[in-house]
Amino acid sequence: MSVKQLSIFLENRPGRLVTVAKVLGDAGVSILALSVADTKDFGILRLIVDDVAKADEALHGQGILCQISDVTAVEIGSAPGSLAFVLELFTKSGVNVEYMYAIAEPCSTHPVMVFRFDQPKAALEALAAAGIHVCTDAEVLSHGQRA
Amino acid sequence: MNDLLLKDFVERGALERLQYERLRETLERVYNNVPFYRKSFDEAGVKPSDLKTLKDLSKFPFTNKTDLRDNYPFGLLAVPQKDIVRIHASSGTTGKPTVVCYTRHDLECWAETMCRTFQLGGATENDIFQVGYGYGLFTGGLGAHYGAERLGASVIPMGGGATEKQIMLIRDFGTTVFCGTPSYFIHLIEEAEKLGVDLKETKLRLGFFGAEPWTEAMRDLIESRTNIKAHDIFGLSEIMGPGVSADCIYHEGLHVFEDHYYPEIIDPETGELLPPGEEGEICFTNITKEGMPMIRYRTHDISRLHYERCRCGRTIVRMEKVRRRSDDMLIIHGVNLFPTQVESVLLGIPGTSPHYQLVVSRPKAMDELEIRVEVTPEAFSDQVRGLEVLRAQIASRIKQLIGLSARITLVEPGTIERSIGKAKRVIDLRNQK
Numbered sequence: 418m419s420v421k422q423l424s425i426f427l428e429n430r431p432g433r434l435v436t437v438a439k440v441l442g443d444a445g446v447s448i449l450a451l452s453v454a455d456t457k458d459f460g461i462l463r464l465i466v467d468d469v470a471k472a473d474e475a476l477h478g479q480g481i482l483c484q485i486s487d488v489t490a491v492e493i494g495s496a497p498g499s500l501a502f503v504l505e506l507f508t509k510s511g512v513n514v515e516y517m518y519a520i521a522e523p524c525s526t527h528p529v530m531v532f533r534f535d536q537p538k539a540a541l542e543a544l545a546a547a548g549i550h551v552c553t554d555a556e557v558l559s560h561g562q563r564a
Numbered sequence: 565m566n567d568l569l570l571k572d573f574v575e576r577g578a579l580e581r582l583q584y585e586r587l588r589e590t591l592e593r594v595y596n597n598v599p600f601y602r603k604s605f606d607e608a609g610v611k612p613s614d615l616k617t618l619k620d621l622s623k624f625p626f627t628n629k630t631d632l633r634d635n636y637p638f639g640l641l642a643v644p645q646k647d648i649v650r651i652h653a654s655s656g657t658t659g660k661p662t663v664v665c666y667t668r669h670d671l672e673c674w675a676e677t678m679c680r681t682f683q684l685g686g687a688t689e690n691d692i693f694q695v696g697y698g699y700g701l702f703t704g705g706l707g708a709h710y711g712a713e714r715l716g717a718s719v720i721p722m723g724g725g726a727t728e729k730q731i732m733l734i735r736d737f738g739t740t741v742f743c744g745t746p747s748y749f750i751h752l753i754e755e756a757e758k759l760g761v762d763l764k765e766t767k768l769r770l771g772f773f774g775a776e777p778w779t780e781a782m783r784d785l786i787e788s789r790t791n792i793k794a795h796d797i798f799g800l801s802e803i804m805g806p807g808v809s810a811d812c813i814y815h816e817g818l819h820v821f822e823d824h825y826y827p828e829i830i831d832p833e834t835g836e837l838l839p840p841g842e843e844g845e846i847c848f849t850n851i852t853k854e855g856m857p858m859i860r861y862r863t864h865d866i867s868r869l870h871y872e873r874c875r876c877g878r879t880i881v882r883m884e885k886v887r888r889r890s891d892d893m894l895i896i897h898g899v900n901l902f903p904t905q906v907e908s909v910l911l912g913i914p915g916t917s918p919h920y921q922l923v924v925s926r927p928k929a930m931d932e933l934e935i936r937v938e939v940t941p942e943a944f945s946d947q948v949r950g951l952e953v954l955r956a957q958i959a960s961r962i963k964q965l966i967g968l969s970a971r972i973t974l975v976e977p978g979t980i981e982r983s984i985g986k987a988k989r990v991i992d993l994r995n996q997k
Binding site: 422424426427428433454456458459461463480481482484486488515533 | 939941944945946947948951952955973974975976977978979
């Protein structure tokens with residue numbers, strides 16, 4: 418089970434992030450979660466949006482380099498130690514987290530984290546065995562709208 | 565005045581008679597021994613005997629860098645292989661180096677003209693030379709080395725790099741003359757200052773700098789921060805190496821050792837010979853070289869020739885310092901680079917596009933090359949690693965094939981300016997004052 422993530426190449430110069438945000442805004446796309454990976458010379462903006470196809474089309478139309486990939490959205494408890502508990506599952510099954518970020522939802526009792534794993538299948542198995550809920554696209558979307 | 569020095573002060577009539585004899589003999593020799601020249605002379609409908617005066621050389625066809633590449637490695641030899649005693653090579657245009665071969669006689673001529681180069685600046689057998697040019701396939705190190713030995717000086721074959729050690733030897737050995745690229749020497753000055761070494765308190769008095777273009781501002785910088793009088797050496801390996809020409813204490817152009825290297829100025833568009841004093845592309849013809857003589861070799865360097873006697877009294881012709889070229893070749897750290905070389909490297913790496921731009925700058929003393937490459941959808945993913953690997957791969961291929969360390973910047977597709985026909989490939993920020 419996975420959700421769609423949009424990755425966007427950003428050159429390291431002023432105004433690039435604004436351009437992307439405007440293109441998405443003009444297309445009527447809502448951003449549910451984001452993270453930026455940056456190096457000295459370039460960055461990669463990763464987004465979970467309410468309409469991936471529409472966002473992809475709008476960005477392509479502006480000549481902005483983007484790509485869709487699969488990530489896993491995992492529901493994590495809000496009690497202290499919940500994140501550590503989930504991460505430990507991955508460690509035990511030999512799965513590496515390549516990157517992760519949270520879906521913005523300040524008041525939720527079930528925060529959702531987005532993960533990119535080196536072995537998604539093994540990660541899902543570990544989560545299922547521990548009885549941890551993995552969200553679908555629709556769930557992520559409704560989650561975001563509730564917030 | 566020694567015998568070698570006299571050659572720079574010869575009466576022009578006598579010089580031209582000597583040049584004519586040597587040129588005529590060279591044309592005969594290449595026509596008889598090198599199939600490439602026989603074919604090109606035949607195609608142009610000229611024979612060596614058509615050379616009645618020096619000016620008649622303009623009837624003969626040019627030789628280009630591509631001819632060396634097409635005849636790689638030894639196709640242009642004018643002597644049997646057994647007579648070759650040294651082989652040098654410089655970076656070529658397609659990954660294959662440009663090869664040059666020398667007989668024993670050629671090495672003697674080269675040492676002679678390098679020796680005369682050093683004499684132009686006033687170096688003598690009492691000097692201690694530190695050669696900071698790279699040794700190896702590059703002609704700089706060994707060229708300067710044999711020239712300084714021919715002069716009778718003491719030579720330290722230091723080679724490039726190892727700056728702290730260079731500084732130590734300058735102090736401990738009492739080096740009086742430094743040879744190297746000007747940008748490296750400025751780097752050395754800065755390193756010395758960091759180490760708290762005042763080069764003005766050393767015995768350094770002369771510097772011979774070349775293998776890359778440099779400005780009057782760099783000369784001022786070197787001369788103000790050391791007690792060095794900085795001289796400019798011009799040369800190219802195809803003709804011999806360093807020491808084709810060099811400037812004297814007046815710095816009013818570089819004296820061409822024209823009893824070995826016969827210069828002409830041509831219109832780079834039409835190839836027509838231009839009268840003395842006019843600006844155009846400088847071509848050289850080897851008139852004493854045995855191994856691999858070049859006939860009307862096109863340098864693509866724009867210059868002018870001045871035949872009036874110099875204030876130093878020398879009669880040999882002076883060429884103006886080269887400030888631009890008629891093609892898009894760049895010289896970075898003494899390495900020749902054509903933008904098309906970068907293009908062919910990029911074409912060989914999946915995930916890159918042929919849209920690129922070279923930015924050459926000199927933020928401090930050293931040249932820096934930045935290559936901007938557009939990212940393609942194939943190379944792009946959600947992972948940083950993929951692009952980092954791509955960058956490292958481009959950098960290592962450039963280093964391997966061209967011999968330059970470049971900083972690779974990935975840019976968004978469509979952001980490199982595409983002018984009609986040809987993109988603006990090169991931004992050279994070095995010579996802006």
